[in-house]
Every structure is written in structure tokens, then in C-alpha cells.
Amino acid sequence: MFSAARILAIRKSKGLSQEVLAEQSGVSLRTIQRVEQGDTVPRGYTLQALAAALEVPLEAFRPEPAAAPVAEPAAPLPTSATPNTHSDPQFLQLLNLSALSFLVLPLLNLVVPWLLWRKHRHEVEHAAEVGRRVLGFQILWQVGCFLAYLLAGLVQVVAHTYQVTLPGLYVGIFIGSYLLNLGVVLYYGWQLRRGRLAIYRFRL
Numbered sequence: 001m002f003s004a005a006r007i008l009a010i011r012k013s014k015g016l017s018q019e020v021l022a023e024q025s026g027v028s029l030r031t032i033q034r035v036e037q038g039d040t041v042p043r044g045y046t047l048q049a050l051a052a053a054l055e056v057p058l059e060a061f062r063p064e065p066a067a068a069p070v071a072e073p074a075a076p077l078p079t080s081a082t083p084n085t086h087s088d089p090q091f092l093q094l095l096n097l098s099a100l101s102f103l104v105l106p107l108l109n110l111v112v113p114w115l116l117w118r119k120h121r122h123e124v125e126h127a128a129e130v131g132r133r134v135l136g137f138q139i140l141w142q143v144g145c146f147l148a149y150l151l152a153g154l155v156q157v158v159a160h161t162y163q164v165t166l167p168g169l170y171v172g173i174f175i176g177s178y179l180l181n182l183g184v185v186l187y188y189g190w191q192l193r194r195g196r197l198a199i200y201r202f203r204l
Contacts (some may be wrong), residue, residue, distance in 0.1 A: 002047060003063035004038040010054050011036075017126045019197045025053035085125040092130050092192055095120075096199070099138050099185050103178070109138045125198055128135075137184070137200040145177050 001089075011021055016034070022029040027049050034040040042050070051058050058158040095116050102109035117131030152169050159166050 002042065006061050007050065008036045010056055012058060014054055015128055016054075017168055017197060019126075019127050019149040020055055021050070023198065024047040027053075078190060083128075085123060088124045088127075089192070089195075089196050090118075091120060091124050092197075093189060094127060095127060095131055096134055096185060096189050096192055099134055100182065102138075107142075109143070110135065110142065115140065130192075130197060130199070133200040137202065140202065141177070141181050143164075145173075148177060173193050 009020070016024075018029055018032050021027075022032050025032075025164055027046055031040070031042070031046065032050075035042050035046070047061060051061065054060075095113060098112040098116055099109045101112045113131060113134050116137065117127065121128040121131055149170065152173055156166060156169065184200075191199050
């Protein structure tokens with residue numbers, strides 16, 4: 001026997017969205033939604049997968065004893081452990097698009113999203129996970145740009161040895177990397193508008 005309310009409370013206490021839990025457990029998002037709503041009775045494998053992803057024993061999914069109904073609201077978990085979040089899709093869009101600040105000044109694509117994430121990660125639903133994904137990709141992009149310029153420098157040295165000139169190499173890398181970042185941010189902004197939170201699959 002399991003309690004849908006217990007599964008929901010434990011997931012929220014871990015700060016995980018339904019999408020992240022689905023990704024980590026291998027259980028489909030639709031199944032998790034139906035389980036938490038009490039619309040379906042999960043099988044043993046599903047319960048085990050959810051328990052493993054949430055790092056709790058199967059017994060944690062059992063309902064509280066019926067003998068103590070008065071203590072039910074406070075019994076599942078301490079109130080401080082359950083995030084008091086609210087839904088704000090516009091903020092998630094802002095968090096993603098804030099990475100475009102690299103167009104104004106280098107490294108702002110890390111500073112601005114980090115400040116927004118740090119301030120609102122415990123207030124807005126899914127902000128913690130979306131912020132981590134945005135920052136993870138931007139860090140990867142910065143590292144990639146550094147390695148690309150380093151490789152370009154080595155190519156220039158070799159080309160100079162053979163008296164070959166490569167005009168516009170650095171400019172090409174600069175424009176190409178910026179267009180790549182711009183395109184990726186705008187693409188995942190479109191994904192967020194469609195309600196898809198599994199963005200930036202390639203990130204640190």
C-alpha cells in the first residue's frame with residue numbers, strides 16, 4: 001500500500017520537479033503525474049524506481065497510521081523542508097534569456113543568470129533546475145570558446161611556419177560561437193514556452 005500524498009511530499013522536499021524525477025527514475029512523466037494525483041496504482045517496479053531516485057526506502061511511501069489523523073498535516077515532513085514555491089513561467093523565460101547578456105559584455109552570461117537563480121531558486125517552481133541547466137550550458141560554452149581560441153592560436157603558429165596566412169580566423173570563431181549561443185538560447189526559450197523543462201541536455 002502506498003500514499004500518493006507521501007510521494008508528492010517527498011518529491012517536493014527533495015526540490016525535484018516531476019520532469020526531473022521522471023528523468024532520474026526512468027518512469028514516464030505521465031505515470032508520475034497520475035501516481036501523484038491518485039489516478040493509478042503503481043506496480044512494484046515503478047515504486048522501486050521512484051524510491052531509488054528519491055533516495056528513500058519503500059516504507060516511506062506508506063500512508064501515516066489512521067490512528068493519528070490530527071497529526072497528519074505535520075507528520076510527513078517538517079514544514080521547513082517543503083519549498084514554498086509558486087509557478088512563474090515568465091521568470092523561467094527571463095532566467096533563460098538572461099544568458100543573452102553575453103552580447104553586451106563577456107561573462108555576463110554567467111553573472112546575470114547566477115544572480116537571478118540564486119535569488120529566486122527557492123521561490124519559483126522549477127527555477128532551481130532550469131537555472132542549473134542554463135548555467136551549466138553557459139559554462140560549457142565559455143570553456144568551448146577558450147579551447148577554440150587556443151586551437152586557433154596553434155593553427156596560426158603552424159600556418160606561419162609554412163608561410164600560410166589565415167585572415168579572419170579569430171573573427172570567424174568569434175562570430176560563429178556567438179551565433180551558436182544565441183541560437184541555442186532562443187531555441188530553448190521556445191521549448192520553455194511549450195512547457196518543456198528538459199532543456200540544455202549538453203551542459204556541465
